[in-house]
Amino acid sequence: MEIASHSPEETMRIAEAVGELLRPGDLLNLNGELGAGKTLFVKGLAAALGIPAEMVTSPTFSIINEYMGKGGLLYHFDFYRLQDELELENIGYQDYFYGSGITVVEWGDLFREQLPEERLDIVLEKAGSQGRKLTFSGCGDRGREIAEQVRRRLGVHPRH
Numbered sequence: 001m002e003i004a005s006h007s008p009e010e011t012m013r014i015a016e017a018v019g020e021l022l023r024p025g026d027l028l029n030l031n032g033e034l035g036a037g038k039t040l041f042v043k044g045l046a047a048a049l050g051i052p053a054e055m056v057t058s059p060t061f062s063i064i065n066e067y068m069g070k071g072g073l074l075y076h077f078d079f080y081r082l083q084d085e086l087e088l089e090n091i092g093y094q095d096y097f098y099g100s101g102i103t104v105v106e107w108g109d110l111f112r113e114q115l116p117e118e119r120l121d122i123v124l125e126k127a128g129s130q131g132r133k134l135t136f137s138g139c140g141d142r143g144r145e146i147a148e149q150v151r152r153r154l155g156v157h158p159r160h
């Protein structure tokens with residue numbers, strides 16, 4: 001399922017709408033080239049969870065950031081600088097992925113084998129300087145359920 005964004009603000013609004021659909025334990029896997037808008041998307045998600053968007057910064061060097069939202073924790077991973085699977089094991093990633101917080105992973109496809117089967121995959125692609133194409137695909141029952149809810153909420157009526 002594809003959704004077009006025409007500005008950073010629109011990407012934030014799309015992400016906020018997705019954030020409102022999430023439940024404890026859900027995981028989102030964000031991919032797309034440098035500057036595609038993955039971190040911006042996380043800011044929108046965070047806003048929906050009651051976390052000020054400006055608190056969200058890329059966890060590129062720390063690999064993971066944690067934020068306290070209204071309904072629980074948001075775990076924000078960035079796999080871009082992750083060396084290998086062992087480094088991920090040392091972080092104790094399974095406690096996050098299978099815990100009761102909401103998890104979002106930038107560059108999750110770099111270590112796709114470590115991702116849970118239940119998740120929502122989102123690929124962001126540049127389409128001009130301000131345009132982006134967001135492709136959603138749900139994996140597992142819960143992943144497909146979120147994708148369907150996103151489609152119902154955003155896929156039919158384009159937002160500007």
Ligand SMILES: Nc1ncnc2c1ncn2[C@@H]1O[C@H](COP(=O)(O)OP(=O)(O)OP(=O)(O)O)[C@@H](O)[C@H]1O
Pocket residue numbers: 005006007008009011032033034035036037038039040041058106129130131132
């Ligand atoms: N429609 C749009 N959606 C998202 N970002 C946009 C859009 N148009 C322009 N931008 C700009 O693109 C940049 C996206 O940066 P962001 O840090 O979110 O990318 P990223 O995918 O996280 O990159 P990285 O792989 O380096 O972590 C921002 O400067 C943002 O303002």
Ligand SMILES: [Mg+2]
Pocket residue numbers: 038039040058106
């Ligand atoms: Mg980023």
